[in-house]
Amino acid sequence: MRSLEQIREWPVRHAAAAVVTADGGTASEGDVDRVFPLASVTKPLVAYAVLVAVEEGAVELDQPAGPPGATVRHLLAHASGLAFDTTDVQAAPGARRIYSSAGFEVLAGFVTEQTGIAFEEYLRDAVFRPLGMTASVLAGPAGHAGRSTAADLARFAAELLAPQLISAQTHSEATSVQFPGLDGVLPGYGSQRPNAWGLGVEIRDEKTPHWTGGTNSPRTYGHFGQSGTFLWVDPDAGTACLALSDENFGDWARAAWPPFSDAVIAEATTARNTIAK
Secondary structure, X not given: OHHHHHHHHOOOOOEEEEEEEXXXXXXXXXXXXXXXXXXXXXXXXXXXHHHHHHHHOOOOOOOEOOOOOOEHHHHHOOOOOEOOOOOOEOOOOOOOEOXXXXXXXXHHHHHHHHHOOOHHHHHHHHHHHHXXXXXXXXXXXXXXXXXEOHHHHHHHHHHHHOOOOOOHHHHHHHOOOOOOOOOXXXXXXXEEOOOOEOOOOEEOOOOOOOOOOOOOOOOOEEEEEOOOEEEEEEOOOOEEEEEEEOOOOOHHHHHHHHHHHHHHHHHHHHHHXXXXX
């Protein structure tokens, strides 16, 4: 895909990107085997392991977890009331969308408590191994310490487009807005009213400004990380896109990512329409 060549112009030392389509096609640019820190792109991977635990009956989405009154669902949807990086309670569960890395650490601890398996091992066995993500690891806190490659994340993107590890029902729930109408701050982009989230993934909805493209559908879901990484899936376009870099998120990413995503959507749409003819 020609659109992927845009990463060559990004003000970063190293970058890799990939696009995966619903028909199983994959295109890439850069060193797809280079390991990058994921920062908060760790969260969708962690969330997926929690969803596998739900499928296995080890935990339940509406099981109490975290601060009083909160559940696994609240923690996954950043609606537990926990602060960003501590377990201080800043709001009642379900009252505000408070983005919380600490909440994902609480989640990981809860899964460990319920299964008796260290969470990094559970994530490896539940997600990384079945998908062939051999270069991926969780090397610290569950909110931000993942490391992976573009090749591995493309395998995860393919799973998101056509889930095999979780049921279609669980996948649909995870990628639908949880606790609709909650306002909150989207890191890097300010207050959003409402600030839509699913279970471990942000949902684009009608947010503006945003890190995805202007042509991404409101149903687009995914995550970006402060290490200069992102992954989105647009179910309406039948396309997933990811990019990893070694330059922290900042003005360069706000300027580069949306037109990059728009170019990917346009090229994928053209290709799909050509095949349909």
